[in-house]
Amino acid sequence: METPEAPxxxxxxxxxxxxxxxxxxxxxxxxxxxxxxxxxxxxRERIEAAARELNYVPNTQARALSSGRTGTIAVLVSAITNPxxxxxxxxxxxxxxxxxxxQLLIDTEDSGELEIAMLHKMRQSLDGAVLAxxxxxxxxLHNLSNEIPIVTINRHVEGVxxxxxxxxxxxxxxxxxxxxxxxxxxxxxxxxxxxxxxxARWHAVRATTAAHGLPTQRIGPFPAERLSGSAAADAxxxxxxxxxxxxxxxxxxxxxxxxxERGVRVPEDVSMVGCDDIFGADFCHPTxxxxxxxxxxxxxxxxxxxxxxxxxxxxxHTQRRSVVLPTxxxxxxxxxxxxAVR
Amino acid sequence: METPEAPxxxxxxxxxxxxxxxxxxxxxxxxxxxxxxxxxxxxRERIEAAARELNYVPNTQARALSSGRTGTIAVLVSAITNPxxxxxxxxxxxxxxxxxxxQLLIDTEDSGELEIAMLHKMRQSLDGAVLAxxxxxxxxLHNLSNEIPIVTINRHVEGVxxxxxxxxxxxxxxxxxxxxxxxxxxxxxxxxxxxxxxxARWHAVRATTAAHGLPTQRIGPFPAERLSGSAAADAxxxxxxxxxxxxxxxxxxxxxxxxxERGVRVPEDVSMVGCDDIFGADFCHPTxxxxxxxxxxxxxxxxxxxxxxxxxxxxxHTQRRSVVLPTxxxxxxxxxxxxAVR
DNA sequence: ATGAAAGCGCTAACAT
DNA sequence: ATGTTAGCGCTTTCAT
Numbered sequence: 253m254e255t256p257e258a259p260x261x262x263x264x265x266x267x268x269x270x271x272x273x274x275x276x277x278x279x280x281x282x283x284x285x286x287x288x289x290x291x292x293x294x295x296r297e298r299i300e301a302a303a304r305e306l307n308y309v310p311n312t313q314a315r316a317l318s319s320g321r322t323g324t325i326a327v328l329v330s331a332i333t334n335p336x337x338x339x340x341x342x343x344x345x346x347x348x349x350x351x352x353x354x355q356l357l358i359d360t361e362d363s364g365e366l367e368i369a370m371l372h373k374m375r376q377s378l379d380g381a382v383l384a385x386x387x388x389x390x391x392x393l394h395n396l397s398n399e400i401p402i403v404t405i406n407r408h409v410e411g412v413x414x415x416x417x418x419x420x421x422x423x424x425x426x427x428x429x430x431x432x433x434x435x436x437x438x439x440x441x442x443x444x445x446x447x448x449x450x451x452a453r454w455h456a457v458r459a460t461t462a463a464h465g466l467p468t469q470r471i472g473p474f475p476a477e478r479l480s481g482s483a484a485a486d487a488x489x490x491x492x493x494x495x496x497x498x499x500x501x502x503x504x505x506x507x508x509x510x511x512x513e514r515g516v517r518v519p520e521d522v523s524m525v526g527c528d529d530i531f532g533a534d535f536c537h538p539t540x541x542x543x544x545x546x547x548x549x550x551x552x553x554x555x556x557x558x559x560x561x562x563x564x565x566x567x568x569h570t571q572r573r574s575v576v577l578p579t580x581x582x583x584x585x586x587x588x589x590x591x592a593v594r
Numbered sequence: 595m596e597t598p599e600a601p602x603x604x605x606x607x608x609x610x611x612x613x614x615x616x617x618x619x620x621x622x623x624x625x626x627x628x629x630x631x632x633x634x635x636x637x638r639e640r641i642e643a644a645a646r647e648l649n650y651v652p653n654t655q656a657r658a659l660s661s662g663r664t665g666t667i668a669v670l671v672s673a674i675t676n677p678x679x680x681x682x683x684x685x686x687x688x689x690x691x692x693x694x695x696x697q698l699l700i701d702t703e704d705s706g707e708l709e710i711a712m713l714h715k716m717r718q719s720l721d722g723a724v725l726a727x728x729x730x731x732x733x734x735l736h737n738l739s740n741e742i743p744i745v746t747i748n749r750h751v752e753g754v755x756x757x758x759x760x761x762x763x764x765x766x767x768x769x770x771x772x773x774x775x776x777x778x779x780x781x782x783x784x785x786x787x788x789x790x791x792x793x794a795r796w797h798a799v800r801a802t803t804a805a806h807g808l809p810t811q812r813i814g815p816f817p818a819e820r821l822s823g824s825a826a827a828d829a830x831x832x833x834x835x836x837x838x839x840x841x842x843x844x845x846x847x848x849x850x851x852x853x854x855e856r857g858v859r860v861p862e863d864v865s866m867v868g869c870d871d872i873f874g875a876d877f878c879h880p881t882x883x884x885x886x887x888x889x890x891x892x893x894x895x896x897x898x899x900x901x902x903x904x905x906x907x908x909x910x911h912t913q914r915r916s917v918v919l920p921t922x923x924x925x926x927x928x929x930x931x932x933x934a935v936r
Numbered sequence: 937a938t939g940a941a942a943g944c945g946c947t948a949a950c951a952t
Numbered sequence: 953a954t955g956t957t958a959g960c961g962c963t964t965t966c967a968t
Contacts, residue, residue: 264717264718264961266960266961266962267961267962268961268962276938276939277938277939277940278939278940278961278962278963279938279939279940279941279962279963279964280937280938280939282961282962282963282964283937283938283963283964286962286963290937291937291938292937292938295937295938309714309715309717309718310961310962311659311718311719311960311961311962312716312718312719313655313656313658313659313664313718313719313960313961313962314655314659314944314960314961314962314963315961315962315963316655316944316962317653317655317656317659317943317944317945317946317960317961317962317963318943318944318961318962318963318964319944319962319963319964320944320963322655332680332683332684332687333680333684333873335677335680335873338674338675338677338680341674341699342674342675342701345674345699345701349701354698354716354719355698355699355700356696356697356698356699357683357687357697357698357699358697359684359687359691372651373651374654374696375606375651376606376651376653376654376655377653377654377655377696505877508877509877531675531677531873531874532873532874532877532878535847535850535851535874535878535879536874536877536878536879537877537878537879606945608944608945608946609945609946610945610946618954618955619954619955619956620945620946620947620955621946621947621948621954621955621956621957622953622954622955624945624946624947624948625947625953625954628946628947632953633953633954634953634954637953637954652945652946653944653945653946655944655945655946656944656945656946656947656960657945657946657947658946658960659944659945659946659947659960659961659962660945660946660947660948660959660960661946661947661948661960662947662960937968938967938968939966939967939968940965940966940967940968941964941965941966941967942963942964942965942966943962943963943964943965944961944962944963944964945960946959946960947958947959947960948957948958948959948960949956949957949958949959950955950956950957950958951954951955951956951957952953952954952955952956
């Protein structure tokens with residue numbers, strides 16, 4: 253690395269230093285560095301050489317101030333503890349790094365107010381934002397989208413570009429799987445009432461069971477946390493259902509723990525399907541049958557869309573407004589044949 | 595929220611607008627907003643009222659450009675997939691938000707080159723950095739620390755403020771625990787060779803076994819990933835040891851999976867102790883006896899130190915240069931009595 | 937193709 | 953206590 257050896261804090265090199273060294277104007281240096289091609293090839297090379305020699309690093313603040321582009325993208329997650337968001341963040345990180353953007357991480361703590369407040373405050377220091385799990389109203393999202401480029405994940409609002417993970421589609425598959433195992437009494441364990449995907453998953457469960465002429469019910473809502481699993485598990489036992497689809501793996505893993513404590517065997521007594529396939533779903537006990545979501549990919553795609561939104565001059569209608577990523581059912585140990593009688 | 599209703603993108607409000615509205619100079623507005631107390635109470639209130647009315651949001655770039663303070667702290671992690679770092683990030687996030695700092699997340703991909711390159715490039719857009727798991731040499735860290743305020747986590751270099759999680763101290767406790775269960779042949783499963791904590795943990799294992807007159811050996815090094823657990827597990831079986839201390843939980847959980855596949859029972863055939871107590875250590879199978887580290891707290895403390903480093907005018911020697919956070923042994927299912935014969 | 941000059945929004949001396 | 957004036961480093965017209 254060309255790190256300066258001197259430990260003393262020294263005045264950073266600016267384009268003026270390069271200009272002085274090469275005998276051109278500062279504006280030429282700026283052009284040579286930010287839009288090569290708009291400058292003579294040989295002078296550009298001289299400038300680049302000088303920049304390298306002086307170990308020049310552009311000042312992003314100054315650039316942002318005059319150009320309006322900050323080179324920073326915010327990624328908003330609703331609760332940084334949830335491994336689901338680890339995957340998202342990992343995906344966005346990869347894609348942003350590849351495009352030389354910086355990633356500002358914001359935890360909205362599941363609060364729509366905080367979400368809008370943060371975005372509003374940082375609006376000027378951002379080129380755009382990825383909203384993973386927005387709690388905002390359709391209208392708020394719509395307005396926001398006119399203020400600053402945004403892409404949502406798992407939240408669809410007309411006119412706002414989004415990446416949807418097709419968990420509802422997968423849920424149908426999961427329910428079919430349970431039915432094929434002989435289950436006739438399937439309940440949906442509901443996540444937070446404010447969660448958009450939660451509603452979608454519930455509808456998918458209901459539609460699929462209905463198509464088979466089976467009844468269904470939902471229990472909850474429960475916070476999507478491991479600790480809430482206890483309450484959810486107890487509620488589940490009370491229903492006397494033989495199988496359940498759980499809002500997400502986080503909650504499902506919490507339920508598994510509680511069921512074990514109570515001596516309810518999975519899958520012998522009750523089968524369970526989770527959603528997401530987060531870190532841990534493959535090594536909990538029993539391992540969890542779940543809807544594997546392309547989480548990391550969702551992060552990558554969201555950033556790709558956002559950057560094209562920012563960069564492209566193409567008219568809005570040319571842009572892909574929304575993409576849907578498929579999920580698939582990963583069958584592990586937590587689902588099995590229904591027993592004849594409970 | 596005081597979000598403007600108009601969806602049209604409009605020129606942001608500046609201090610000049612406030613100045614014009616209140617009839618004072620822009621500099622007074624600046625003072626009133628950033629250092630109240632240096633301005634008359636009533637004019638300040640008028641200014642604040644106007645700012646509120648116009649829905650003013652300071653432009654961080656401009657502020658950074660002229661003041662040199664960016665209000666941004668970088669947090670560098672070596673591999674964003676590891677849940678250990680999510681604990682750190684959660685801690686830093688909390689503390690930074692409380693102090694109204696923005697958090698820039700950087701994944702160094704376990705590369706010292708990337709680490710120094712990123713920091714060097716962003717030096718001017720940062721007020722400081724938290725290095726969780728630095729791969730840099732002592733000298734590089736020392737130099738860096740003169741360029742920009744940094745606090746390291748789990749890496750001690752003279753003159754560089756650090757937060758140390760006392761896992762080595764806990765390791766001794768873990769080894770005592772195993773010895774008390776009758777184990778006489780304990781191996782250390784090594785993490786990455788470049789990892790500083792890895793060495794410290796190994797030394798602690800060796801010192802403690804030696805104090806009891808017992809032999810010990812290490813196997814590895816292995817990357818601290820779940821997949822590497824297979825190789826580590828196979829190597830462990832070959833040693834015929836009855837117990838092991840593993841570099842971290844990530845690797846340990848990977849080993850658990852492999853041992854199960856091979857029909858090696860934990861803890862009946864072999865006992866295992868991990869390090870960190872990451873997400874998953876309490877629900878893997880069997881649940882993992884491990885050294886619980888105050889991960890989130892480490893993140894919080896690191897930020898607190900960093901901010902005081904940045905803010906305080908107190909002379910360097912007044913600053914806490916280093917803090918050590920204790921760990922404790924959490925006993926779960928993966929450790930048990932040694933069998934007489936293998 | 938290049939240079940000169942005017943800001944971007946804010947802060948920080950320096951005056952008053 | 954407040955106003956005036958210079959920039960911070962860069963990009964961007966507008967000339968040449």
